[in-house]
Amino acid sequence: MTPTITAFAQSPDRGRGLARDMRVRWALEEVGLPYEVRLVSFSEMKEPAHRALHPFGQIPTYEEGDLVLFESGAIVLHIAKRHAGLLPDDANARARAIAWMFAALSTVEPPIVELGMASLVERDKAWYAERRPLLEDRVCQRLDELSRRLGVSQWLDGAFSAGDLLMVTVLRRLESSGLLQAYPNLGGYLARGEARPAYGRAFDAQLAVFTGAPPPGGER
Numbered sequence: 001m002t003p004t005i006t007a008f009a010q011s012p013d014r015g016r017g018l019a020r021d022m023r024v025r026w027a028l029e030e031v032g033l034p035y036e037v038r039l040v041s042f043s044e045m046k047e048p049a050h051r052a053l054h055p056f057g058q059i060p061t062y063e064e065g066d067l068v069l070f071e072s073g074a075i076v077l078h079i080a081k082r083h084a085g086l087l088p089d090d091a092n093a094r095a096r097a098i099a100w101m102f103a104a105l106s107t108v109e110p111p112i113v114e115l116g117m118a119s120l121v122e123r124d125k126a127w128y129a130e131r132r133p134l135l136e137d138r139v140c141q142r143l144d145e146l147s148r149r150l151g152v153s154q155w156l157d158g159a160f161s162a163g164d165l166l167m168v169t170v171l172r173r174l175e176s177s178g179l180l181q182a183y184p185n186l187g188g189y190l191a192r193g194e195a196r197p198a199y200g201r202a203f204d205a206q207l208a209v210f211t212g213a214p215p216p217g218g219e220r
């Protein structure tokens with residue numbers, strides 16, 4: 001059954017791959033699963049019909065037959081568990097890959113989102129100049145730790161997994177901050193993720209929503 005996901009009809013980043021439907025699109029592309037996209041406006045997201053799918057009135061959602069899911073991590077995990085290509089077969093390696101998924105979303109992403117939100121909504125506040133270095137320090141602490149663990153490896157734990165997929169999408173949120181420049185191995189890691197053909201198809205499909213270009217074989 002072809003799943004349907006929801007995505008922004010109007011995106012703050014104009015489809016540059018930061019909205020979280022990108023993670024789901026990328027996972028679907030990695031496993032070769034066709035999907036449909038329903039675009040929702042900001043007001044539609046807060047309507048009861050969408051809240052029935054997503055209690056917090058956000059995107060992405062995922063519908064597949066009777067199943068409705070929200071939370072990008074849960075959706076990526078669902079896809080990865082049911083289709084080959086995003087989780088190792090070995091039970092322990094699989095558990096570790098899932099741990100990296102959680103690490104991406106619950107340990108690395110929060111300080112990055114906090115920094116992004118501050119620069120979006122607190123820039124004109126008196127405390128912003130004082131607070132920003134603190135927020136950057138918290139992000140850099142995680143980047144230091146992640147960089148040390150990655151070392152010279154291609155991916156976080158053996159072959160590319162859903163853990164890498166989520167970590168790459170999380171790190172992408174820092175691309176305009178300049179903070180990644182101090183971590184060449186993380187820069188290389190990000191570039192390797194972005195160079196994956198499935199990433200490219202997902203990115204182009206999301207961007208096509210805003211450029212009006214036909215989706216390049218991504219969403220069908």
Ligand SMILES: N[C@@H](CCC(=O)N[C@@H](CS)C(=O)NCC(=O)O)C(=O)O
Pocket residue numbers: 018019020021045057058059060070071072073
């Ligand atoms: N933890 C959620 C976060 C979802 C989220 O923040 N979605 C954003 C788009 S990337 C959204 O819908 N923002 C609009 C809003 O919150 O009103 C996930 O990973 O799916």
